[in-house]
Amino acid sequence: MHAQSTDRGLMARELRAVVLAAGRGTRMKSDLPKVLHPLLGRPMVQYVIDACRAAGVEKIYLVVGYGAERVREALGPGLCYVTQEPQLGTGHALLQVSPLLADYEGDLLVLVGDSPLITPGLLQKLVGLHQKSGAAATFLTAVFDEPPAYGRVLRDVQGRVVRIVEEVDARPEVAAVKEVITSHYCFRAEVVLPLLAKIDNHNAKGEYYLTDIVGILRSAGYQVEALPVDDTRLVWAVNTPEELAVAERLLKELQAAVPLGTEGDR
Numbered sequence: 001m002h003a004q005s006t007d008r009g010l011m012a013r014e015l016r017a018v019v020l021a022a023g024r025g026t027r028m029k030s031d032l033p034k035v036l037h038p039l040l041g042r043p044m045v046q047y048v049i050d051a052c053r054a055a056g057v058e059k060i061y062l063v064v065g066y067g068a069e070r071v072r073e074a075l076g077p078g079l080c081y082v083t084q085e086p087q088l089g090t091g092h093a094l095l096q097v098s099p100l101l102a103d104y105e106g107d108l109l110v111l112v113g114d115s116p117l118i119t120p121g122l123l124q125k126l127v128g129l130h131q132k133s134g135a136a137a138t139f140l141t142a143v144f145d146e147p148p149a150y151g152r153v154l155r156d157v158q159g160r161v162v163r164i165v166e167e168v169d170a171r172p173e174v175a176a177v178k179e180v181i182t183s184h185y186c187f188r189a190e191v192v193l194p195l196l197a198k199i200d201n202h203n204a205k206g207e208y209y210l211t212d213i214v215g216i217l218r219s220a221g222y223q224v225e226a227l228p229v230d231d232t233r234l235v236w237a238v239n240t241p242e243e244l245a246v247a248e249r250l251l252k253e254l255q256a257a258v259p260l261g262t263e264g265d266r
Helices: 007-011 044-054 068-075 090-101 120-133 189-198 212-219 241-257
Strands: 015-021 060-064 080-083 107-112 137-143 152-155 161-165 179-188 224-228
Touching: 015 044, 015 090, 044 060, 044 068, 044 107, 044 120, 044 241, 060 068, 060 090, 068 080, 080 090, 090 107, 090 189, 107 120, 107 189, 120 137, 120 179, 120 224, 137 212, 161 212, 161 224, 179 189, 189 212, 212 224
Parallel strands: 015 060, 015 107, 060 080, 137 224
Antiparallel strands: 107 179, 137 179, 152 161, 152 179
16 A cells, blocks of 8 residues: 555645536437536536535636537636547546646546536535545445446445446446445545556447546555445436436525535535
């Protein structure tokens, strides 16, 4: 296991964020870029951006691809836009940002732009565990009785995360695992970014999965941590018009319960 820095040193580390927003979202059945679909009158990705800023992130990189100009026009200045063309997967998306972070030695949130219910409080908990543990990577997980089509979290007999297997590549016994990754990460940039080149596309989709970085880090001897989310509403991802309607209902429920970002996971 690689040596970790002291807690004091970790807490002083700078925090930036990358939001992945390049996909078209064909299941939305619209020419509008997926992340621009409105949720209570605002583009869904705006909620992710606002959560980052409220969590204390000052510099945000937005990876764009399909409809890039429309996304830039809708969201305006204040973001560092990075183009992913063609779109070859989430690992490839982060690789496009990597040159801009060549000299960055800090922590990096990597989030998906189609998860609009993520909150500042939950991001702060993720970063807090990451920094306290000194892990190279920390990510959010959720447990479902009937898991969505997300990567399955595989653990060893001691309960330590070993790797992630995407559902499309999973054998039946792996697909039966109830714990899934939600695609919200916090990375030690100087450790993770150089290892992105080790991700390959030897899988059912022929894509470069960012989830593969978990197994790569573990194989290299780095510590990886997972933070289970109690309220799975907060990591809801939108892929269809029907799911967008569900997200709107959930957002109303959360806003009615407590102002977002004020307590607990929220």
